[in-house]
Amino acid sequence: MKIKIEVMLRDAILDPQGNTIKKSLNSLGFKNVKSVRQGKLIEIDLNTSSSNKEKKNIEKMCEDVLANSLTEKYKIKFLK
Amino acid sequence: MKVAIVVFPGSNCDRDIAWAIKKISGYKPVYLWHKEKNFRNYDLIILPGGFSYGDYLRCGAIGSHSPIMKEIKKRSQNGTKIIGICNGFQILTESKMLPGSLLQNENLKFICKKIYLKVKNNNTFVSKKYKLNEIINVPIAHMEGRYYCSKETLKELENNNQIIFQYCSNNGNIKDTDNPNGSTMNIAGITNLKGNVLGMMPHPERCSEELLGGENGINFFKSIFENIN
Numbered sequence: 002m003k004i005k006i007e008v009m010l011r012d013a014i015l016d017p018q019g020n021t022i023k024k025s026l027n028s029l030g031f032k033n034v035k036s037v038r039q040g041k042l043i044e045i046d047l048n049t050s051s052s053n054k055e056k057k058n059i060e061k062m063c064e065d066v067l068a069n070s071l072t073e074k075y076k077i078k079f080l081k
Numbered sequence: 082m083k084v085a086i087v088v089f090p091g092s093n094c095d096r097d098i099a100w101a102i103k104k105i106s107g108y109k110p111v112y113l114w115h116k117e118k119n120f121r122n123y124d125l126i127i128l129p130g131g132f133s134y135g136d137y138l139r140c141g142a143i144g145s146h147s148p149i150m151k152e153i154k155k156r157s158q159n160g161t162k163i164i165g166i167c168n169g170f171q172i173l174t175e176s177k178m179l180p181g182s183l184l185q186n187e188n189l190k191f192i193c194k195k196i197y198l199k200v201k202n203n204n205t206f207v208s209k210k211y212k213l214n215e216i217i218n219v220p221i222a223h224m225e226g227r228y229y230c231s232k233e234t235l236k237e238l239e240n241n242n243q244i245i246f247q248y249c250s251n252n253g254n255i256k257d258t259d260n261p262n263g264s265t266m267n268i269a270g271i272t273n274l275k276g277n278v279l280g281m282m283p284h285p286e287r288c289s290e291e292l293l294g295g296e297n298g299i300n301f302f303k304s305i306f307e308n309i310n
Contacts, residue, residue, distance in 0.1 A: 014229065069182055071230075072182045072184060
């Protein structure tokens with residue numbers, strides 16, 4: 002089973018990288034860019050097939066390691 | 082006094098802090114590899130600066146899951162004194178032994194320079210030898226030192242006097258312009274509620290002898306030794 006996990010800083014938290022990209026895009030002529038937030042994408046290949054138990058395990062992996070719940074939010078996408 | 086310094090793959094201030102402790106107190110600290118699970122009791126355990134596990138994923142995130150951390154957490158609950166400096170502070174927040182988190186510096190740069198700190202609480206095991214509101218000159222060297230916590234946590238930190246060091250100007254003003262990394266309320270160092278776990282971004286071990294350009298860190302170590310003895 003393959004999954005993709007998207008980790009983003011929570012909305013209330015300042016994202017200086019996103020701000021820098023936004024300013025740069027604006028100065029390159031992309032004037033309509035209002036705001037940019039930058040995060041990370043983690044692709045994982047698992048030896049198991051999709052099951053409820055496995056989904057819980059993946060949640061735990063995100064909560065315990067892949068994201069810091071105080072400052073980050075995450076989305077899990079199950080691929081084929 | 083028995084002191085242990087934890088060595089993670091990527092730690093690089095372990096020897097600096099051992100040097101400072103030996104020089105100031107005469108005690109020779111022991112190094113503990115991060116895979117240790119059973120070790121004797123120590124009065125003080127230090128998580129040094131560096132780049133544990135290359136700081137991949139998030140600073141301190143993988144280090145906080147090192148085998149030794151489970152035992153350190155347990156011992157901190159029983160009163161053992163724990164200090165995390167720089168990467169050590171990041172490991173302490175990632176392992177939830179201290180509240181909050183350390184994010185990328187607001188200016189996106191690795192900042193390596195001497196800054197001024199105000200001692201906001203001199204009634205802790207690391208600050209007793211300083212005067213209250215004393216201004217000290219200490220180096221920082223980090224890319225992820227922007228302390229962040231929720232409003233509720235900030236209130237608790239303030240109410241319980243857990244903010245020990247704040248970034249300030251050379252005359253002690255605590256303003257945004259003297260905040261090197263964008264930390265909430267210029268926070269540079271905090272303790273847990275019980276007061277036996279301290280985390281800070283600045284490096285007192287790098288200013289504990291004149292040869293290194295300053296001695297303002299000496300009282301940090303003297304406070305510890307007096308307190309424990």
